[in-house]
Amino acid sequence: MSDLHPVVPGLWRVELGVVNAYLLEDGDGLILIDTGYPSSETRLLDAVAELDRQPSDVRAVIVTHLHPDHAGSLAAVLDMTGAEAWMHPTDAAEVRVGNGFRPYTTSSGILNWVLERTLIQPGAKGFDPAPVAHEVEDGDAAPGGLRVVHAPGHSAGHIALVWPEHGGVLVAADACSNLPVLAPSVVYESIETGRRTLRRLAAMEVDVAVFGHGKPIMSGAAEKMRAAFG
Secondary structure (H helix, E strand, O other): OOOEEEEEOOEEEEEEOOEEEEEEEEOOEEEEEOOOOOOOHHHHHHHHHHOOOOHHHEEEEEOOOOOHHHHOOHHHHHHHHOOEEEEOHHHHHHHOOOEOOOOOEEOOOHHHHHHHHHHOOOOOOEOOOOOOOEEOOOOOEEHHHEEEEEOOOOOOOOEEEEEOOOOOEEEEEOOEEEOOOEEEOOEEOOHHHHHHHHHHHHOOOOOEEEEOOEOOEOOOHHHHHHHHHO
């Protein structure tokens, strides 16, 4: 079964078990958003091949935050593609030394307790250090026509991304999840900061939203975000 799932024209979700990465097509090649746990690079490049592309067509890798389910295969992907990485400087500093976590708090509820132990795999709290060539802050432009939104809470250097196509697409990453309903993320470095971030994201005019964990919202994303978090 393929890991590759179309979201909207030009954007695909790469399902890597319990976490998603994304491939965005632009005129110069492909932009990879997040890299999954360590050892996910083969599945990512299989997805690239499904699009009739070569590893060298991946021209940039945007990593939304430091956690190993998002940055774990970054070093291997950069080595295999020749691409350069883009991150917020706060989390880039940790990825450069292979540190996958700062102290965090699990969101309330038994489901989040179970998910925390599922998503944060034993022994996977670190990964191979990876170079990050480009640091981006709130409001900066990123490859593929994406706009960076600093979205702290889940981690201090967490970013979301907005793509203006198709009525607006929000790459929320782990600011929240859709597992199976729209809800706050399983863990936060700062829950109160995370709540402020969710209110900010909910105010954005987007039609589609995609997440690090869970399936996309294919229409009416802004209204659904506001109902959940606004």
